[in-house]
Amino acid sequence: xxxxxxxxxxxxxxxxxxxxxxxxxxxxxxxxxxxxxxxxxxxxxxxxxxxxxxxxxxxxxxxxxxxxxxxxxxxxxxxxxxxxxxxxxxxxxxxxxxxxxxxxxxxxxxxxxxxxxxxxxxxxxxxxxxxxxxxxxxxxxxxxxxxxxxxxxxxxxxxxxxxxxxxxxxxxxxxxxxxxxxxxxxxxxxxxxxxxxxxxxxxxxxxxxxxxxxxxxxxxxxxxxxxxxxxxxxxxxxxxxxxxxxxxxxxxxxxxxxxxxxxxxxxxxxxxxxxxxxxxxxxxxxxxxxxxxxxxxxxxxxxxxxxxxxxxxxxxxxxxxxxxxxxxxxxxxxxxxxxxxxxxxxxxxxxxxxxxxxxxxxxxxxxxxxxxxxxxxxxxxxxxxxxxxxxxxxxxxxxxxxxxxxxxxxxxxxxxxxxxxxxxxxxxxxxxxxxxxxxxxxxxxxxxxxxxxxxxxxxxxxxxxxxxxxxxxxxx
Amino acid sequence: xxxxxxxxxxxxxxxxxxxxxxxxxxxxxxxxxxxxxxxxxxxxxxxxxxxxxxxxxxxxxxxxxxxxxxxxxxxxxxxxxxxxxxxxxxxxxxxxxxxxxxxxxxxxxxxxxxxxxxxxxxxxxxxxxxxxxxxxxxxxxxxxxxxxxxxxxxxxxxxxxxxxxxxxxxxxxxxxxxxxxxxxxxxxxxxxxxxxxxxxxxxxxxxxxxxxxxxxxxxx
Numbered sequence: 001x002x003x004x005x006x007x008x009x010x011x012x013x014x015x016x017x018x019x020x021x022x023x024x025x026x027x028x029x030x031x032x033x034x035x036x037x038x039x040x041x042x043x044x045x046x047x048x049x050x051x052x053x054x055x056x057x058x059x060x061x062x063x064x065x066x067x068x069x070x071x072x073x074x075x076x077x078x079x080x081x082x083x084x085x086x087x088x089x090x091x092x093x094x095x096x097x098x099x100x101x102x103x104x105x106x107x108x109x110x111x112x113x114x115x116x117x118x119x120x121x122x123x124x125x126x127x128x129x130x131x132x133x134x135x136x137x138x139x140x141x142x143x144x145x146x147x148x149x150x151x152x153x154x155x156x157x158x159x160x161x162x163x164x165x166x167x168x169x170x171x172x173x174x175x176x177x178x179x180x181x182x183x184x185x186x187x188x189x190x191x192x193x194x195x196x197x198x199x200x201x202x203x204x205x206x207x208x209x210x211x212x213x214x215x216x217x218x219x220x221x222x223x224x225x226x227x228x229x230x231x232x233x234x235x236x237x238x239x240x241x242x243x244x245x246x247x248x249x250x251x252x253x254x255x256x257x258x259x260x261x262x263x264x265x266x267x268x269x270x271x272x273x274x275x276x277x278x279x280x281x282x283x284x285x286x287x288x289x290x291x292x293x294x295x296x297x298x299x300x301x302x303x304x305x306x307x308x309x310x311x312x313x314x315x316x317x318x319x320x321x322x323x324x325x326x327x328x329x330x331x332x333x334x335x336x337x338x339x340x341x342x343x344x345x346x347x348x349x350x351x352x353x354x355x356x357x358x359x360x361x362x363x364x365x366x367x368x369x370x371x372x373x374x375x376x377x378x379x380x381x382x383x384x385x386x387x388x389x390x391x392x393x394x395x396x397x398x399x400x401x402x403x404x405x406x407x408x409x410x411x412x413x414x415x416x417x418x419x420x421x422x423x424x425x426x427x428x429x430x431x432x433x434x435x436x437x438x439x440x441x442x443x444x445x446x447x448x449x450x451x452x453x454x455x456x457x458x459x460x461x462x463x464x465x466x467x468x469x470x471x472x473x474x475x476x
Numbered sequence: 477x478x479x480x481x482x483x484x485x486x487x488x489x490x491x492x493x494x495x496x497x498x499x500x501x502x503x504x505x506x507x508x509x510x511x512x513x514x515x516x517x518x519x520x521x522x523x524x525x526x527x528x529x530x531x532x533x534x535x536x537x538x539x540x541x542x543x544x545x546x547x548x549x550x551x552x553x554x555x556x557x558x559x560x561x562x563x564x565x566x567x568x569x570x571x572x573x574x575x576x577x578x579x580x581x582x583x584x585x586x587x588x589x590x591x592x593x594x595x596x597x598x599x600x601x602x603x604x605x606x607x608x609x610x611x612x613x614x615x616x617x618x619x620x621x622x623x624x625x626x627x628x629x630x631x632x633x634x635x636x637x638x639x640x641x642x643x644x645x646x647x648x649x650x651x652x653x654x655x656x657x658x659x660x661x662x663x664x665x666x667x668x669x670x671x672x673x674x675x676x677x678x679x680x681x682x683x684x685x686x687x688x689x690x691x692x693x694x695x696x
Contacts, residue, residue, distance in 0.1 A: 031678055050506040057500040064497035067487040086480035138684055139675035155675060162677045185673060185681040192685065197594050213660045223628060223671035223686020230624045230663075231586070241483065248656040252507055252647035263674070266524060267611035270686070271666035279662055283623040284586035295479075299486035305494045 008347070008356050014333040015362070024159055028330045031158045035321040038264025039372070046256075054253045056376040059312040062245045066302065069211040069244045070293065076214025080276040082289045090120035093294045097122060097203065097236055100290055101131050104234055106200030110192075112220065112228040113137040114205030115153050115315060116238045116294055119337045119350065122203075133203070136192055136224040138185065145172040151331030153338060154262045154317040159330050192224070202228035202286065206239035207314070208254060209291070212247045215275045216291065219259065219268040226272050235274075235286040241293050242311040254314055257374035261316040297350045300401065306385055307401070310345050312375040317342075319369035319379060325362055334359065341369035345382045353390050353403025360386035433463035509610065509644040517609035517642045524612025528669030529682055531691040534639075540693050541571035544601070544634060547691060548577045555580050557600040557630060561621035564603055564636050586625060593625060599632035606641030607692075608649055613668040614692065615649060617661045624663050633670075633687040639694045 018024050043051075062069060074084040087093035093116075101109065109126060111117065111133055123133040123144075135144040139156040143149065146168055150156030157165065162179050169175045175187045204225055208217040216237050218225050229235045245251060259265045278285035301307050320326045320340030331339035336347040336359070344363060348356040360383045369379040393405035393413075422428050436459040443458050445451070462470075477485075491497065512520070522532050535543045548556055557580040559565040565581070572579050580597060582589070602622045605615040614635055618624040627633055643649035646666070650656065655664070671686030682688055 027677075034678055047506055050503070053500070054502055054504065054506055057502045060497065061499045061502060064491075064499045067484050067491070070484065070487075086478070086483055088479045088482055092479060136685070137675070138673045142675065155678070157675055158678075160677075162679070165676050181676045181679040181681050184676055185684050189684055193594060196685075197590055213656055215660050215664075221671070222673050222684045224684070226624070226628050226665075227685055230628065231590075233587075241487075248650060248660070249504065249647060250502075252645070252650065253504070255646065256507065267613055267666065267668045269528070269667065269669050269672055271613070271668075273660060273664040274662070275660040275664075276662040281620050282662060283583055283620060284625050285623075285662055293483075295483045295486075299483050299490065302487055303490040303493060305497070308490075308494075308497075 008335045008351065008358065010335055011333065011358050011362065014335060015329045018329040018333045023161070024330050025328060027159055027161050028327050031155065032321045032327045035264065039261055039318060039321070040264075042260035042264040042266060051253060051257060052374055052376050055257045055314075055374050056312065058245060058250045058253055059314070059375045062250070063242065063302075063308060063311055065246065066242070066244065069246055070241060073209055073211040073214060073244050074293075076211065077216075077275075077291060080214055082214070082216075082275075082277060082291055085290060085292045087292055087294045087296070090294065090296045091125075093120050093238060093292050093296070094122050094125035096290075096292050097238070098126060098129055098131070100234065100236055100288075101126065101201055102129070104200060104288075106234070107131060108195070108199045109133045109201045109203050110195055110199035110228050110232060111135050111137075111140070112202070112204035112218070112225040113140055113156075114203065114238055115150075115337060116205055116240055117203065118150060119296065120238070120294065122238075134192075134195055134199070136196070136222075136228060137220075138188055138222060138224075141188055141192065142168065145169065149332065149337075151339065152317060152320060153315055153342075159332065196224075196227045196231050199228075199232045201234045201236060202230075202232040203236045203238065204228050206237050206243055206291070207258065208251050209239060209244045210246075210248050210251065211244055213275060215248065215273050217251055218272045218274070219255065219270065220272070221265075221269040223270060226270055229272060229274060230285055233286055234288040234290070235277075236290045236292065237274075238292045238294060241295055241298050242313075258314050258316050261318040261372065261374040297402075301349050304401075307349070307382065309377050310349070310382060312377050313342055313346070314375060315342075316374055318372045318374065322368040322372045324364060324366060324368070334362075341379045341383075342377075345377075345379055345386065348386050348390075348403070349401060352406075353386065353401060354406035355403070357386075357390040357403065357407045360384075360390070430465065433459075433465065437461055437463055437466070504647060507645055507647045509648075512609065512644050514642070517644055518639070521607055521609040521612055521642060524610070525669065525690075525692065526612075528612065528672065529690075530612070530669050531689070533691070533693050534696055535693045536696055540636065540695060541568050543693065544568065545572065545574050545577075547634070548574060548599070551599075551632065551689075553577045553632065554598045555596070556634075557581070557597050557626060559583065559602075559621040559626075562603060564601070565621070568601065583621075583623065583626075586623070593629050597630045599634065600626045600630040601634040601636065602627050603636050604641075605653065606643060606649060607637055608643050608646050608666070610645045611666075611668055613646070613666040615653075616665040616667055618663050618665070624665075627665070627667065628686050631683065631687055632689045632691070633667075634691045634693065635667075637692055637694050639696050 142157040151159040277289040326340040390407035393408040673684040
């Protein structure tokens with residue numbers, strides 16, 4: 001059992017701790033309220049429904065040709081000198097990155113923001129071989145200093161307020177305690193500048209990989225992504241296999257949706273499109289560029305038409321920002337790389353339902369996530385599907401995913417069999433309701449978690465059928 | 477079986493099991509802004525760029541060197557990098573009179589001047605291939621004459637933009653400039669403001685890793 005699956009098992013106590021922490025709740029509430037307003041304002045001039053339809057169509061078109069597009073992407077990247085690697089698991093992907101570093105005698109890796117590298121637990125893997133991996137996105141840098149994981153896929157340090165960040169930077173880097181965000185930002189800039197200059201390898205994620213032109217597209221605001229992919233002599237990009245799109249023009253609607261949905265920006269400061277390593281006549285850019293295509297459970301999701309919609313995701317985080325559960329408990333409570341609604345439908349595939357079965361149940365099914373999803377992923381429907389997958393043990397039905405039926409238990413099954421019997425045989429129903437009415441005073445006052453916040457139901461003195469019979473009797 | 481073969485095999489199998497996937501038509505019409513005339517585009521471009529702390533100055537072909545020198549003086553720049561191999565670089569070199577702000581013109585491979593570039597170059601001027609009105613974005617395709625780091629490492633970045641090269645949207649720009657047909661360069665960029673972050677409690681701060689100031693000179 002890996003640490004990630006252990007963390008999921010602790011979901012309930014973590015959620016409770018987060019709910020009891022007013023600072024965490026306040027930090028998230030404030031941030032999510034701001035993000036929801038900004039998103040709404042950013043789409044004010046748009047026919048949002050038509051744009052979301054286009055976004056969904058573009059992603060679905062790419063998924064419909066996924067194997068061909070991956071081969072085309074590989075062909076076009078290789079033709080321009082970018083080396084392509086395939087990894088079935090996160091560990092294989094880590095090994096590939098490690099081997100590239102080792103071949104180049106690299107001791108330091110500077111990282112742009114990459115959730116796939118978080119998913120792979122790359123930093124820890126490299127550290128075991130004595131290779132330092134340093135995060136350069138300001139939010140990632142802050143949580144790396146704190147020894148924490150991201151609590152949001154777009155704003156990794158959103159759970160911390162300025163006070164906490166100031167104290168952390170003071171203790172870890174010697175800056176003075178200050179509420180001045182410009183000072184804290186400038187301090188991080190100067191601390192990381194030298195690291196960018198000296199790093200042996202730059203490692204980044206990919207937002208979209210364009211098959212037709214063989215282009216890796218990255219979006220960011222800080223410039224750390226550009227420095228990471230430009231200054232070191234070797235650039236390694238890691239991405240999930242689902243991030244490929246067919247044509248260059250496909251990124252236009254996806255960019256319009258991604259940045260507005262994520263942070264309410266019309267565009268990020270930088271859109272960085274990389275199609276080759278440094279050419280012989282060029283003065284800068286990495287001499288080696290690698291792309292690592294990571295499967296890690298994605299091809300298993302691809303086996304089922306309904307579940308496949310999970311792969312449409314463009315990782316904007318809007319579902320988190322609008323989720324009433326995420327906003328209250330924050331990202332760390334989930335104990336997974338991807339928290340919030342997208343995490344609830346993605347992580348059970350990456351970790352298996354057996355260890356992650358609780359995630360799809362941590363939802364009120366209010367539907368806010370589906371309403372704001374830029375590529376119209378039916379998240380509530382997928383949550384219900386995963387709940388069914390976890391409980392279903394029907395031997396007649398094929399197992400759809402790892403951990404299928406793992407939450408099924410004999411007590412609950414026995415109860416449902418009894419329920420079926422009770423409701424399908426009139427004599428059993430009459431006898432049961434009569435007994436319930438007769439012994440209603442003995443109904444237990446405590447019914448486990450149900451009565452933690454509610455009073456226990458008590459059967460009526462007469463069942464509906466009995467009352468109906470009496471009425472008819474009086475009438476006749 | 478290699479990882480590549482195994483992944484592709486699973487994907488082909490998955491799709492076969494589902495009997496293929498129905499795909500709705502991609503209707504890109506929602507991205508178009510046909511009613512914007514040149515003035516609209518110009519106004520939107522400036523509004524979008526200014527909203528993210530970009531300075532914009534209207535200049536003519538006759539006075540842009542003078543305006544740039546005024547700006548360099550106002551900002552107290554110690555030096556300005558400009559390419560000796562571009563038309564605008566040559567023109568600026570001819571007109572440059574500021575002794576307190578010398579022009580830097582050497583551009584060796586990055587490894588040979590990394591320290592100087594990171595620690596001493598104060599500002600740089602580059603051209604661009606046009607701009608996008610809707611999002612306030614400059615289109616840069618770095619070249620041998622104006623490499624990638626020049627628009628990234630110095631704290632102040634000046635960009636010379638031809639006012640006629642204004643596109644309504646990214647979609648229009650990539651089609652009219654034929655990006656997909658001519659082949660993408662090693663690196664293509666959209667730059668929409670100075671470097672920024674909101675990672676500390678959502679408070680916006682400029683100049684985190686890239687340029688702290690972006691100044692656009694629009695040639696009329």
